[in-house]
Amino acid sequence: MSWLDIGPVDQIPLRGARVVKTRLGCVALFRTGEDEVFATSDRCPHKGGPLSEGIVHGRAVTCPLHNWVFSLETGEAQGADEGAIDTYPVRVEQGNILLDVSRLQGAAAA
DSSP, rough: OEEEEEEEEGGGGGTTEEEETTTTEEEEEEEESSSSSSEEBOOOOOOOBGGGGSSEEETEEEEETTTEEEETTTTTBTTOOOOBEEEOOOOETTEEEEEEEEEGSSOOOO
């Protein structure tokens, strides 16, 4: 794994998100109300909505365009919706967010 320090976890509000731009597209970093951090692709597979602008609830995010709900843990759509988003390993060490960028390196710019 190749870990990149994204910055302090407290720069993301509880039940909020931030975006990191990569060569493979944007990665959304989410912080839950329970202070857990998750990383996923920022695009909803339904209509390309920016998931970082969605509503974080529990361990899920709701797309702001058409209310599709995705698990932040697995990326799978919940309920009657079908599809999935990419998820990426992330951890918090000494108050900083570390994102595994192994799958995000070496591709053409998005």
